[in-house]
Amino acid sequence: MRFIKNGYGLSISLIAFAILCLFPVITQAAPFKVLVVMSYDNSFFWNKDIKDGIDSILGDKCELSYVYLDTWRSKDNLEKGHAKAKETYELYQKLQPDGVIASDDNAQSMFVVPYLKDKVKTPIIFCGVNEDIQTYGYPTPNITGVIEVAHFRESIAFVQQLVPSIKTVGFMMLDRSTGQGFLQQFNKEKDSYPAKSAGFRLVQTLKDATAVIDDFKLRCDALLIDNMEGLPDENGNPLKEKDAIKLLTERFGKPTFCSNTKDVEYGVLCSVVKLGKEQGILGAEMLLKAMQGTPVSQIPVTRNKTGKRMLNVTVLKAMGINPKPEMLIHTEIVRTE
Incomplete structure (x- = not known):
């Protein structure tokens, strides 16, 4: 009887092992790493609103790293923005993020265009852009985003x-x-x-x-x-x-x-x-699609609509x-x- 019980237990163990081999253990995927580059400082209301929108979509799915170029408050800040953009590229190289969000025009002209455009394949989403996007050569196979329009x-x-x-x-x-x-x-x-x-x-x-x-x-x-x-x-x-x-x-x-x-x-x-939070939400939703496998070329440029x-x-x-x-x-x- 002892042999039969042990044999029964052994059979159960073998069956369980076989099932585990057929169905690998499901583990939670590591979160996406996202670099967010803001044109202005972290106290500026527009940046705060955009951040709220981004966080509402990506906050529980991604490791978010925020950088503020602080280019708005004075001409001196604007000139220093180029140095901060270079530092941001060094951070990009260190992080190797799965995606990038670049907010407002200065983040495009100072960071994305000189350091990333036509140089990397990372999905890049712009938002809050007022200039004609052709000024920056957008869109590209890995760059799309949200145009900002005033009502x-x-x-x-x-x-x-x-x-x-x-x-x-x-x-x-x-x-x-x-x-x-x-x-x-x-x-x-x-x-x-x-x-x-x-x-x-x-x-x-x-x-x-x-x-x-x-x-x-x-x-x-x-x-x-x-x-x-x-x-x-x-x-x-x-x-x-x-x-x-x-x-x-x-x-x-x-x-x-x-x-x-x-x-x-x-x-x-x-x-x-217009609502900064809308810009952040739209941009974050677009980046999430790209990081989940949708080709950026299939994510069309859009614009804010809510007033x-x-x-x-x-x-x-x-x-x-x-x-x-x-x-x-x-x-x-x-x-x-």
């Missing part, structure tokens, strides 16, 4: 709903890569806007900006003021976005609109804003504007910070 037309229509007498609008941004890219968008679209355009001006200093505002104040009913972080004051010191927006909106003294959430909170009247209506009621009341209640439906209400 200018929708924002003009919104400010006209609040103030129907608005017939002419102007545009002003800081003379950086973002403003230059939006100028390209403006030139393509301006004839389709619901108000006549008085022009799009890029400014380099606070003195330039005040002169442009004084000119537009005579010729425009409303003005877009946006992307003013780092605008040099009369002493050459870079202004924070909040301070620049406050100075410029007060000097204009008429309705203003923009394209970013924070500028409405800082004192712009209203906007149909959010925002209204600053502090400014609204100060201007004596009394909108119809139905205009506030699906609108986020904020007060000046």
Whole structure:
């Protein structure tokens, strides 16, 4: 009887061993390694929003390494960005990531194009790009991504709903890569806007900006003021976005609109804003597809589509504007910070 029991046990063991050989033990795959290169600093609201979007998709699937080129706050930062881009390439070589996300234009011109494009096969996804992507030679067999588009037309229509007498609008941004890219968008679209355009001006200093505002104040009913972080004051010191927006909106003294959430909170009247988180989500979803095996050439370039209506009621009341209640439906209400 002892022999039979042992034989039975031995048979069971052999069967179990055979099954294990036929079906290898399933182990959890190592997470993807992803290098994310941000054009600006880690405190900039746009970068924070894009990071939130990326983290929401890749946070539990990947080892994420973030690098901030910090190229926005001043011209000195912009010049130092090239050195940081070189350091980022050294990090890329060390990490050997499974994928790269490069956010906004400076990350393309300073990092992807000189160090990675046509040199590596790693899937690369861009997002937040304002310039014509052909400027960078995109797309390529391993580079695709998300174009950033401002909702200018929708924002003009919104400010006209609040103030129907608005017939002419102007545009002003800081003379950086973002403003230059939006100028390209403006030139393509301006004839389709619901108000006549008085022009799009890029400014380099606070003195330039005040002169442009004084000119537009005579010729425009409303003005877009946006992307003013780092605008040099009369002493050459870079202004924070909040301070620049406050100075410029007060000097204009008429309705203003923009394209970013924070500028409405800082004192712009209203906007149909674009969302940095959307850029991050779209870019992360595209990279995940590529890392999971979809050829990058089969992942088409896309653009942001979602807009959010925002209204600053502090400014609204100060201007004596009394909108119809139905205009506030699906609108986020904020007060000046």
